[in-house]
Amino acid sequence: MLQLLHVLLGRMRRGALHGLGSGVPLVSLALVVVGCASPSLMPEAQAVAIKNRDRALASRADAIHAAISQSGHVGALAFLDAADGRLVVLPGDSPADAWSRYTTSPESGPGGVSVPPVLTFVHRADVAKAPETVTRSVLQQQQALRTSLAALETQVGIVQRELAESIAATKGEADARADIQKALTSLSEDLAAVRKFMLQTAQLGWLNQELNVENASDIRKVAAASQELSASSARLEESLRQLSGNLAGQLKELTHRLDTIHGKVSSTK
Numbered sequence: 001m002l003q004l005l006h007v008l009l010g011r012m013r014r015g016a017l018h019g020l021g022s023g024v025p026l027v028s029l030a031l032v033v034v035g036c037a038s039p040s041l042m043p044e045a046q047a048v049a050i051k052n053r054d055r056a057l058a059s060r061a062d063a064i065h066a067a068i069s070q071s072g073h074v075g076a077l078a079f080l081d082a083a084d085g086r087l088v089v090l091p092g093d094s095p096a097d098a099w100s101r102y103t104t105s106p107e108s109g110p111g112g113v114s115v116p117p118v119l120t121f122v123h124r125a126d127v128a129k130a131p132e133t134v135t136r137s138v139l140q141q142q143q144a145l146r147t148s149l150a151a152l153e154t155q156v157g158i159v160q161r162e163l164a165e166s167i168a169a170t171k172g173e174a175d176a177r178a179d180i181q182k183a184l185t186s187l188s189e190d191l192a193a194v195r196k197f198m199l200q201t202a203q204l205g206w207l208n209q210e211l212n213v214e215n216a217s218d219i220r221k222v223a224a225a226s227q228e229l230s231a232s233s234a235r236l237e238e239s240l241r242q243l244s245g246n247l248a249g250q251l252k253e254l255t256h257r258l259d260t261i262h263g264k265v266s267s268t269k
Contacts, residue, residue, distance in 0.1 A: 056080055057120060060087050067091065068124050075123040077102070077134070083114035095121040095132065096202065099139040100146065145198055156191055159258075160184060166265045183261050190254055197243060 057064070057078055064087070068076045071091030077098040078089050088107075092098025098121065107113045119139075121132040163180050 053080065053118075057087075063087060064089055064122050065125050068122065073098075073124075074127060075121055077119045078122050079116055079119045081114050082116040088113050088115075095119075095134045095139060096142045096146075099143060103143060142202060145202075149195065149198060152194065153191065156187060159187065163261075169265075169268075179261055179264060183257050186254060186257060190250060193247065193250070197247065201240075 057080070060078075064076065064078045067089040068091060073091040074093040075098070076089045076091040077095060078087070080086065081088050090098045090102045092101055102108055102113075115136055117136050119134050119136060121134055123129040123131065163184055167180050
């Protein structure tokens with residue numbers, strides 16, 4: 001279980017650092033892409049490809065919103081199939097939720113949808129939010145985080161059952177029972193801290209997508225926004241470093257507690 005915790009923390013740190021540059025806010029359904037670099041710094045071929053993609057999606061806005069309305073969700077990931085160019089709409093309450101639903105559907109299997117590297121999350125018509133550009137790689141990383149957390153919860157459940165069985169086998173040892181209960185409480189708190197940390201990482205990963213670009217042609221405003229985002233990234237990196245250090249200390253202390261409890265349980269058998 002400790003090895004799984006280390007793997008999960010490593011993925012969280014990588015996901016947080018990569019996630020900050022993954023999303024870009026949009027002005028309207030026309031999906032004007034403006035990020036940490038101004039449009040003038042974007043290669044011409046890439047800029048043309050983005051404009052063509054945005055134009056194609058904008059021309060199908062009615063179909064996209066109709067699919068979202070019928071689904072009952074907050075929005076949907078919308079893109080053109082990379083293989084045949086057909087419109088694909090994946091409903092969900094967030095980009096991560098829509099991607100999770102897709103990965104469990106038959107369309108994600110062989111011969112299904114061919115997902116491009118960049119997708120767009122379109123909000124429901126009554127939600128006052130601009131469309132968000134997201135990357136396939138970031139969605140895959142977040143899906144891996146959720147899978148790792150589910151595996152961790154399974155391991156915690158196994159440990160809790162084993163400790164409960166140990167308590168039942170040592171009914172006459174009141175002190176041992178109290179120590180084991182304390183360990184269970186500490187373990188639950190550690191799991192809650194890991195879950196909170198993952199949610200914070202996901203929120204930070206979408207931080208730059210919440211910025212509203214008021215004037216895409218104003219290079220000075222874009223440059224100022226880029227500088228502010230760079231400063232936020234530096235502060236985030238420092239915060240993550242501190243959080244990682246604190247969590248590592250907690251995990252080390254938890255390991256020591258479990259070893260102590262295991263020794264006590266073994267001595268009572």
